[in-house]
Amino acid sequence: MEAVSTLEMNRIEWLQLRKSGIGGSDASAILGFNRWKSAFQLYIEKTSEMVEEIDNEFVYWGNVLEDIVAQEFARRTGKKVQRVNRMLRHPDYPFMTANLDRRIVGEKAILECKTTSTYNKDAWEGDEVPAAYICQLQHYLAVTGFEKAYIAVLIGGNTFVWKEVARDDEFIELMIEREKNFWQNNVLANVPPAIDGSESASELLAKMYPQDDGSAIMLDEQSNTLIEAIESLKAEEKQLEKQRKEYENQLKMTLGEAAEGHSNCFKVTHKTVVTNRLDSKRLKEEQPAIYDKYVKESQSRRLSIKEAN
Template sequence: MKPYNKIKLPETREEWLENRMKGIGGSDAGAILGFNPYKSPYYLWCEKTGRIGSQPDSEAMRQGRDLEDYVARRWMEATGKKVHKSGFSYQSKEHPYMLANVDRLVVGENAGLECKTANALTRTRYDKGDIPASYYAQCMHYMAVTGMDKWYIAVLVLGKAFYFFEVERNEEEIEALIREEHRFWNYVKTDQEPPVDGTDSTSEALNQVFHPSDDAGSVIISDDLTSMLLELKSKQKELQTIQKEYENQIKDVMGDAVYAYSNHANITWKESVSKRFDTSRFKKENPDMYNRYLKKSTTRRFLIKEMKEEEE
């Protein structure tokens, strides 16, 4: 018996986005595990609970969708295998919140294919066999839902190269993934916040969720939190001073030299010419035009200052 229920694919992208909010999809797995550099578990939780909208469609996402069929055809050409679209999404019977909207299924194999498009400036060493952890987690998620034995990944690095990989089913990793997804989905069901982390994605989510007002009042913060943050800021300042000291020592040794080398690093110290728009002068000489082109933006600035003890 199949471990999943088949669900007819939505007809529009809007319906697809709405369905994604009803469970955990393959692209969510990496975020839940902390592997997605653009979306933290907290950001994803805010999306799933409706506190913020889904991240806007980027050009990279659009290109990835548009080139999906091309990537699949390139993979078939390279491997001699055949694939087809399913026409359905899949829902785990044992864990109904786990959903899978797969790119392709491989003909004659109990396997699927994930099609990816990457920027030419990617730092991932595909040529060395590296696979982004979020891609790997997505494949494990699909195998967890569908019960399939393996998943293939095809990656088109735009204007550079084409790579493909095979990911074998790993029961221990699948069980670990299911535990983490179950933990995350429990946060969603109970409307309980997951732990916040130090990523830019979480900062962005917090800025979207909370909005200050003049009559919002104040709250008491734990001394442990504030003292730890103040200590870290103090150490950061100290480390920056030490870093500058070492930089200056190297500059002193280099003198007029532009390049320097050691067993650990290549160093350059060269002149750099930059041009900047003189905003102050333009404002002074063209005040009306300056005001016409001002664009208002609102941000919340976070500041923390240590309270000095008063001298007796």
């Protein structure tokens, strides 16, 4: 387990160093358990010359509260924790890196500190730990060779939870193979992984290609296959939507004027809802000056498919 000191680094140098390997927070994207980031987006981050620093309130307060979470874990468990001010690398797979929050003194164990919104409290019920964090912890255990990990989370600013996660060698073996494949066959080979249907991939494409250049290109046979698949799915979606509407109308007929209905398994409501919407068309016609003052222009690209003449 090699280590690189990070005490003398500034933030940009630290972010650049993270591009030199696969970290714990990257593991879930490679394994497909990260709803915020796809493997395609991770590939762009690792291969791009740009160093983009994420700066938002969640990241800021997560960093600020890390020490408080670690102290509370130590107070509740009686364990002594120690800060780790260096990046660790796997002895056999140096592309695997670890930036630990804390290590447990006297144990072959680590501590990961988290903060989250109260809206995510269900993900921490009982013995549950979100899958993305399981990936992160097992990645750290792979790099360090340690036996177990602890994770502590402050939920909504007023609920503290901590849990123990044992090392899973079978999971680690699979994870190493997936990370090795990503690093060697994608990052080092400069070959992007297949684009997926995740929201993060869609957002990244919109960011990479925000505007068209007015040109036209010839599409290959693979593109034709994709188009045929898209059109087939659209037809299926329309049929399913029509069928869903039919079932909903049957249910509405059964409810009649009733606001809600109950069965052994479900509660159904069909209540009157009042909404207020701005009539932008009328506003533009009758008060064009006011409309022009407050209208906000936005740009996006729309994918449209039509049969060739």
